[in-house]
Amino acid sequence: MTTTSTAGPTSTADGAPAPRPIRYFGTTWVHRGTGYWLRRVAVSLGALVATAAGALALRLGVSGVRLSEAAPLSLLLMLAIGVCSALAGLRNWKILTEGRDSLTGWMAEEKPLAGVWLIGFAGALAVYFARSLVEAPGEGLRRAVHDQETATWHRRRAARAEREARKAARRRA
Structure with a gap:
């Protein structure tokens, strides 16, 4: 019997530590069986599709601003989206490689920078896709x-x- 709590240590019936599940993968990452590889492919493709859909949505938003004949605003908007995507991507990479506890400084800010993380969702999804090519994020x-x-x-x-x-x-x- 395995406990599935992600907060504290988990253990099996004999007292050995049990692996903590990863979202979309459960504990299949421990032995890397067939189910693990199928999930890796599905997660990678899902992240790629979500990234493309997000980029398309952002592109449509910028096109709407451009159609309103506010050219300087569209350039500023594209720059803001690019910077937010880069920052969100960097933050997501650090979370996936070092853990949420390793975030310091501006990366650790949740509420004050919520708008940046929201606008930069495409960068975060792209990083998730890239990381899923190497291992389960x-x-x-x-x-x-x-x-x-x-x-x-x-x-x-x-x-x-x-x-x-x-x-x-x-x-x-």
């Missing part, structure tokens, strides 16, 4: 944490078994 971070928890668990289990063996030897003697 967030997999490297989860794998490192899981490997560390597993190594700690094995060390403790070996030490416990050693203590029990010494106790048993003393009882026999």
Whole structure:
């Protein structure tokens, strides 16, 4: 039986640490079976389609401004969308590779920069697509944490078994 809480440590029935699930992948990232690869392809294609749809929506918005004969505003709007997309993409890359806890400074701001993250959604989706080509987004971070928890668990289990063996030897003697 595995607990599926993402907040605290999870464990299996024998006490071994269980991997934490990743959105869209569950825990298939641990063994990388057929289901994992199918999900990787589906997530990559979904992120690419969402990025293209978002870019099209932004393009239509800029075209609407351009049709209103406000040419300087359309150039400024395109520049703003580009900068917001770059910032949102950088922030998303850092979250996917290092975790949300590693965000500092302007990247850690949620509410004050909510407009920037909203306008830059296409950049964030493009980064998600790029990261999904390498691994399940967030997999490297989860794998490192899981490997560390597993190594700690094995060390403790070996030490416990050693203590029990010494106790048993003393009882026999």
